[in-house]
Amino acid sequence: MIIYTVACGLGHEFEGWFKNSAAYEEQEARGDLACPVCGDANIRKAPMAPAVSTSKSKDAKLPPLSAQEANMTRQFMAGFRKFVEKNAEYVGPHFPEEARKIHQGETPDRHIYGEATLKEAKELVEEGISIAPVPPDPEKMN
Secondary structure, X not given: OEEEEEEOOOOOEEEEEEOOHHHHHHHHHHOXXXXXXXXXXXXXXXOOOOOOXXXXXXXXXXXXXXXXXXXXXXXXXHHHHHHHHHHOEEXXXXXXXXXXXXHOOOOOOOOEEEOOXXXXXXXXXXXXXXXXXXXXXXXXXX
């Protein structure tokens, strides 16, 4: 798994998780990448520093988010979820099967979302099927 910081043409930066660099290149070439903030499909890799693990960094704790940062995070997650709901087909618990059918060309290529167990998600990634988690609906979290 590789994580790239990517940015849209308007400068919104976000993380993209890919099986490998070739998976990123393939998705970019197909136009499958879009900004979760504004929907812009003009996506490029942003400059990023390599992650270096040290014994100190393993034990380091992240500072708590300020109230403003926490609110901005919730807003981003809610906006991203709305973007997915607007631009993809909900397939519910049939997500793993439907993702495989699309990957194998048995059904039309389209954006879908739904539910999968952690085991099912890992199996999809191991099969070379690109997936990503969708933030939970904040309205249903309490």
